[in-house]
Amino acid sequence: DGGITQSPKYLFRKEGQNVTLSCEQNLNHDAMYWYRQDPGQGLRLIYYSQIVNDFQKGDIAEGYSVSREKKESFPLTVTSAQKNPTAFYLCASRRGLLYNEQFFGPGTRLTVL
Amino acid sequence: AQKITQTQPGMFVQEKEAVTLDCTYDTSDQSYGLFWYKQPSSGEMIFLIYQGSYDEQNATEGRYSLNFQKARKSANLVISASQLGDSAMYFCAMREEDTGRRALTFGSGTRLQVQP
Numbered sequence: 001d002g003g004i005t006q007s008p009k010y011l012f013r014k015e016g017q018n019v020t021l022s023c024e025q026n027l028n029h030d031a032m033y034w035y036r037q038d039p040g041q042g043l044r045l046i047y048y049s050q051i052v053n054d055f056q057k058g059d060i061a062e063g064y065s066v067s068r069e070k071k072e073s074f075p076l077t078v079t080s081a082q083k084n085p086t087a088f089y090l091c092a093s094r095r096g097l098l099y100n101e102q103f104f105g106p107g108t109r110l111t112v113l
Numbered sequence: 114a115q116k117i118t119q120t121q122p123g124m125f126v127q128e129k130e131a132v133t134l135d136c137t138y139d140t141s142d143q144s145y146g147l148f149w150y151k152q153p154s155s156g157e158m159i160f161l162i163y164q165g166s167y168d169e170q171n172a173t174e175g176r177y178s179l180n181f182q183k184a185r186k187s188a189n190l191v192i193s194a195s196q197l198g199d200s201a202m203y204f205c206a207m208r209e210e211d212t213g214r215r216a217l218t219f220g221s222g223t224r225l226q227v228q229p
Binding site: 031033035040041042043044045048050056058088090092094100101102103104105106107109 | 117146148150155156157158159160163165204206208214215216217218219220221222
């Protein structure tokens with residue numbers, strides 16, 4: 001079945017540690033996105049990538065980094081520079097410019113201890 | 114900058130009744146897309162319905178319809194014949210057309226609770 005997978009589902013991090021959230025899609029979609037969701041709020045864009053080997057900062061990119069070495073993979077690293085990383089992280093993909101819907105993965109809930 | 118406003122933090126509806134979830138938007142773009150997503154307690158975002166700014170007819174998908182009033186900049190979601198499984202968070206979102214990123218801007222959401 002085609003879709004987006006995110007791992008792990010739950011992640012605990014100690015302060016000062018970097019962690020990497022995985023996002024994989026087998027939909028052959030060109031564009032991929034990372035969003036952050038805080039309790040009781042909507043989603044905010046962290047980074048996006050329209051094509052392999054290219055990515056752009058979103059609205060809240062500080063303290064995060066990404067890579068897009070393969071079409072199907074778009075991992076997000078939460079660095080120690082991110083002051084308040086506890087949140088729910090959602091990855092999404094879209095087929096191409098002419099298509100409307102963004103498909104979302106199941107999310108990763110990150111908690112900083 | 115685009116902005117989505119959902120003024121109803123929570124809504125209650127009786128099973129089998131219809132409910133309207135409000136969404137207003139602000140944009141200077143001539144071309145844009147409006148979306149509604151459902152987020153159950155498990156966290157995944159489920160696409161419900163899409164309306165393009167140039168679409169003349171309101172979008173419908175099964176029990177979901179989008180009441181699009183362009184002059185008022187509103188895009189309300191109407192759920193007919195509510196079911197217990199409709200209890201969830203609902204987010205209105207707008208897609209930027211005039212920038213390259215084609216990302217979504219989300220509202221703060223409305224929590225819908227369907228009562229038996």
